[in-house]
């Protein structure tokens with residue numbers, strides 16, 4: 001719920017900032033944009049942030065809308081990375097729940113899908129815990145917080161990876177399973193990116 005609201009707010013801000021209406025644009029004073037148009041400057045922020053991730057294009061594609069708010073702030077980028085992963089994880093979980101009584105898949109696939117549901121529930125729990133810590137970062141507890149985040153996000157990533165492993169030997173021809181595998185792979189990549197952005201935060205400090 002909350003993450004949708006944040007995303008919506010950020011998207012609205014971005015649309016406002018990128019508005020083609022010159023009178024709207026000129027009322028905003030981007031002090032650090034004196035020699036550059038807004039878009040290239042802001043795309044540099046997201047590219048810089050995503051440079052530490054393994055799936056850079058996916059990172060830029062999914063996080064560019066946070067760029068005006070996050071700029072070069074590592075803690076905001078880590079939060080954005082986790083928020084986007086949560087949204088995607090919930091989407092997969094909804095799909096997995098829909099397949100519960102599907103007759104279109106074989107027995108082994110059904111078991112793999114059922115395992116995935118449990119793994120994704122666990123993953124989502126770890127992601128929510130991570131987001132809540134990222135929302136209350138504190139210089140005095142920073143080391144402990146970073147260590148917790150690394151633990152939870154690694155666990156979330158492992159869960160999503162394990163889910164995919166479950167399909168390895170099923171050689172599925174089912175279009176449902178193929179679709180879930182494709183989406184779950186992307187979700188795992190988002191999670192990997194979120195972990196990398198959090199490692200960058202640990203490195204940069206508050």
Ligand SMILES: *[C@@H]1O[C@H](CO)[C@@H](O)[C@H](O)[C@H]1NC(C)=O
Pocket residue numbers: 029031
């Ligand atoms: C914009 O910021 C600059 C400082 O870089 C300042 O000199 C200028 O007066 C500001 N303009 C407006 C409209 O606030």
Ligand SMILES: *[C@@H]1O[C@H](CO)[C@@H](O)[C@H](O)[C@H]1NC(C)=O
Pocket residue numbers: 047048051
């Ligand atoms: C990304 O990081 C590499 C080194 O790891 C560096 O050479 C490159 O310039 C960076 N790119 C950007 C856009 O920051």
Ligand SMILES: *[C@@H]1O[C@H](CO)[C@@H](O)[C@H](O)[C@H]1NC(C)=O
Pocket residue numbers: 032072073074204
């Ligand atoms: C972020 O950018 C500002 C200038 O725009 C700079 O003063 C600050 O040091 C930068 N912070 C980091 C963590 O790079």
Ligand SMILES: *[C@@H]1O[C@H](CO)[C@@H](O)[C@H](O)[C@H]1NC(C)=O
Pocket residue numbers: 073074075076206
């Ligand atoms: C980055 O953003 C957080 C809030 O998310 C803020 O507390 C922190 O001071 C910011 N860091 C910098 C260097 O601006």
Ligand SMILES: *[C@@H]1O[C@H](CO)[C@@H](O)[C@H](O)[C@H]1NC(C)=O
Pocket residue numbers: 097098100101
């Ligand atoms: C799946 O089937 C069981 C009974 O076999 C039923 O209780 C459950 O509501 C069904 N779930 C869905 C999502 O259709």
